[in-house]
Amino acid sequence: METVQSQEQVAAGAFSAFARFVLCGGGVGIASSFAVTAVASWIPWVLANALITVVSTLLATELHARFTFGAGGRATRRQHAQSAGSAAAAYAVTCTAMLVLQQLVAAPGAALEQVIYLSASALAGIARFVVLRLVVFARNHAHAATTVRTAHPVHATVARTSAPTGPAELCRAA
Template sequence: METAQHQDQTAPGASAAFARYVLCGGGVGLTAGFAVAALASWIPWALANALVSVVSTLLATELHARFTFGAGGRATWRQHAQSAGSAAAAYVVTCAAMFALQQLVASPGAVLEQVVYLSASALAGVARFAVLRLVVFARNRSRAAAPLGTARPVHTSVARASLPADPATLCRAA
């Protein structure tokens, strides 16, 4: 009971969640940008981006579960999987941006590459915020946001619960 009350108090509103998202995601994103640049000097850029994307997504999902969206604990495997989907889309966006840069500029410098990469990451990050808030962590937020003792609509779940699971159960009951 205390945990539920604690979650109710820590579930942030949209603007507070976005500020926390920018802090956590931005910090991880900036670190990832430098990590990609460093790794790309040893391995192909796309592979470096893929490796850094996996590690940074795992780290950011944990931070978002614990801090950004007030879930109150570690991220579940389901949340990691859902977050990975949005990260895959962000990976495509950053790869496309870097590919476009390579097509438009023969030998871009490191600063231009960082500007393009971080700009693409920021654009993808805004979209990821919406997905994480509305899909990945929505269940935790909606449960935590309702005050204790608040009546919740039951809808059809009661009707389904009263029906037998299969026809064989119906036959045994008769």
């Protein structure tokens, strides 16, 4: 009975985390699309996209650390690096999907391109969620649990029936 309840709690926690992941990541993604357009009016689009991608990945990682995965604090440098790696992998998946589409269909319409891009983005997003939950932010939960358990020093007492009588016994007692 407890195992079933435990599994249900884990599933509910994963679903809640995924909903927060979609809200935080999706919100940052939508804001990024507007930001790229605005910044591209001052600098070349390729540079604007690169700049906004870096900034949005940093922002999304902070949001995921604080809200999505319940870490409650700032993301570490390691988490930022791992998150950037997963974002780069997701970017590669969507680029590959679009390149494959271009190879398979001579002149794909805008609707087909959107279907392929959004499908690849959704699959990459699900994979990214799994990586962030199980790898990037999982260590933080394990570390926090260890810290809580070891935060208070454990004092050991040794009962002695008699005091050491000489230097040799004193050395053995230590």
